[in-house]
Amino acid sequence: MTAPSNENPFAEIEERYESFRYPIAINAWNAAVGEPTEDVSHHEQAQVAFFSDDAVSALLKKLAKSPDPATRNRAEGWLRLREQDGMQEHESIAPITARIVEAMRGDPGPLHDRGALMAIYSSPDADARDEALKEIQRRSEKMLPILRQRSVALNKLAQSEGYEDFVHAQTGMPLREATAQIEAMCAENIQAKSADWDRLNERGATILGRAPTDADWTALSTAWSAEAGFFLKSDDFYSLSGRALKKMGFDVDAMNIQIRSTPGRPGGAAYGISIPDDVRFHGHFMDGFEGARGWFHELGHAVHMKAVTDTKPPFNDLPFERALSEGVGEVFGAIVRDGDWVRSEFADLSDDEMKEYIAATKALDTLVVRFNCYQTRVELSLYEGDLDPERLSTMHEEIFGVRPKYGPAYPIYIYLGRPLYIWEYVISAVVTETFINRLDGLPLVGPEAGEILRRKLLAPGARLTLKEYLAEQ
Numbered sequence: 001m002t003a004p005s006n007e008n009p010f011a012e013i014e015e016r017y018e019s020f021r022y023p024i025a026i027n028a029w030n031a032a033v034g035e036p037t038e039d040v041s042h043h044e045q046a047q048v049a050f051f052s053d054d055a056v057s058a059l060l061k062k063l064a065k066s067p068d069p070a071t072r073n074r075a076e077g078w079l080r081l082r083e084q085d086g087m088q089e090h091e092s093i094a095p096i097t098a099r100i101v102e103a104m105r106g107d108p109g110p111l112h113d114r115g116a117l118m119a120i121y122s123s124p125d126a127d128a129r130d131e132a133l134k135e136i137q138r139r140s141e142k143m144l145p146i147l148r149q150r151s152v153a154l155n156k157l158a159q160s161e162g163y164e165d166f167v168h169a170q171t172g173m174p175l176r177e178a179t180a181q182i183e184a185m186c187a188e189n190i191q192a193k194s195a196d197w198d199r200l201n202e203r204g205a206t207i208l209g210r211a212p213t214d215a216d217w218t219a220l221s222t223a224w225s226a227e228a229g230f231f232l233k234s235d236d237f238y239s240l241s242g243r244a245l246k247k248m249g250f251d252v253d254a255m256n257i258q259i260r261s262t263p264g265r266p267g268g269a270a271y272g273i274s275i276p277d278d279v280r281f282h283g284h285f286m287d288g289f290e291g292a293r294g295w296f297h298e299l300g301h302a303v304h305m306k307a308v309t310d311t312k313p314p315f316n317d318l319p320f321e322r323a324l325s326e327g328v329g330e331v332f333g334a335i336v337r338d339g340d341w342v343r344s345e346f347a348d349l350s351d352d353e354m355k356e357y358i359a360a361t362k363a364l365d366t367l368v369v370r371f372n373c374y375q376t377r378v379e380l381s382l383y384e385g386d387l388d389p390e391r392l393s394t395m396h397e398e399i400f401g402v403r404p405k406y407g408p409a410y411p412i413y414i415y416l417g418r419p420l421y422i423w424e425y426v427i428s429a430v431v432t433e434t435f436i437n438r439l440d441g442l443p444l445v446g447p448e449a450g451e452i453l454r455r456k457l458l459a460p461g462a463r464l465t466l467k468e469y470l471a472e473q
């Protein structure tokens with residue numbers, strides 16, 4: 001008889017991880033779709049304890065030196081997972097994040113929690129949007145010092161593990177280098193898309209009779225993209241995406257993905273409750289481009305989860321680097337921006353309608369890039385321990401062309417739960433572009449592109465790293 005403990009040296013770690021991961025995931029899903037939730041605080045504590053447990057790190061470091069390559073590889077995967085998720089779940093960080101989220105929740109009332117975000121996202125009433133922006137600025141003023149506090153605490157934690165700072169631990173580049181990279185990427189992108197940005201502002205000025213402000217851009221842009229994308233009906237998203245993905249070799253019907261519509265909440269998310277068996281997504285999928293883009297993006301995450309070949313943690317998951325998985329989501333999102341695909345589905349569109357649609361999608365895309373760049377630069381500057389409102393306003397001016405109407409704010413505050421969340425979105429654009437460039441003219445909605453997507457980006461799951469993907473020839 002052999003000792004069972006020799007068979008799987010990771011058994012205890014896997015069991016411990018699954019014991020909190022599954023109930024927390026189910027509960028997060030229920031909260032997101034408005035189903036009854038349970039108190040999972042003991043699971044959250046178990047998660048913090050797991051990610052803070054030095055004994056687990058020590059065991060994994062030992063296994064990472066195993067003579068058996070499979071064991072070595074799996075141990076390295078666990079260590080990467082702990083590196084990516086571990087610091088933000090650490091006992092010295094999680095309580096600060098809770099305070100950040102609380103500060104942005106605001107006081108009870110119609111703008112409470114996501115209400116303010118929803119108003120600037122889609123309210124047709126300019127005064128209501130202005131009120132919401134003012135409220136977001138008030139909350140941000142309380143929140144930004146706490147965000148700085150978290151950044152400083154994360155640096156300390158990262159330094160205790162041998163990194164220069166948290167940005168170094170998370171991105172592989174020390175803060176200064178990562179900041180320079182983001183500044184260069186953002187400046188280039190903003191410069192390249194300035195005509196799209198001008199078009200949005202000109203259109204806004206015509207509608208409002210004055211120059212649009214930071215309270216107006218998002219609602220103007222989503223309304224324009226809905227108008228110009230009038231042919232994209234949310235009731236058709238399932239069949240539209242099913243047909244597109246079938247051409248790429250994916251059978252969405254057979255995937256048995258649970259989908260829920262969550263109107264009244266901006267954004268959406270995919271949940272790998274148990275990959276690959278139990279995969280779900282929800283979102284605010286209104287008619288028009290923005291709703292369709294969200295649908296294809298979240299469906300993309302879900303298809304990704306279904307396509308991961310590994311069935312055991314830590315690898316039966318999306319890549320740990322969210323820049324990589326978000327890049328994949330946007331490869332699916334690129335279908336809706338693909339002129340050939342739009343023409344193939346909507347042959348009746350006139351050239352003018354098509355032109356207007358493309359202009360509206362580009363305006364929304366450049367607005368999103370600008371928000372991502374602004375919020376990333378704000379957060380990166382806080383890792384320097386410096387909170388200078390004047391400097392934050394200057395960043396806003398560099399990115400949007402004007403200073404923030406009511407002072408520095410963090411408008412898309414749903415992303416504050418995770419450090420450097422938006423940084424990953426900025427980098428994810430490189431993943432999407434790299435994939436599309438490597439197609440070298442092959443149609444995106446076709447069998448070859450689907451096959452390359454599956455093999456290179458989806459199937460490897462959490463085994464894939466950003467560095468590896470970008471370095472590949």
Ligand SMILES: [Zn+2]
Nearest residue numbers: 297301326329
């Ligand atoms: Zn996503």
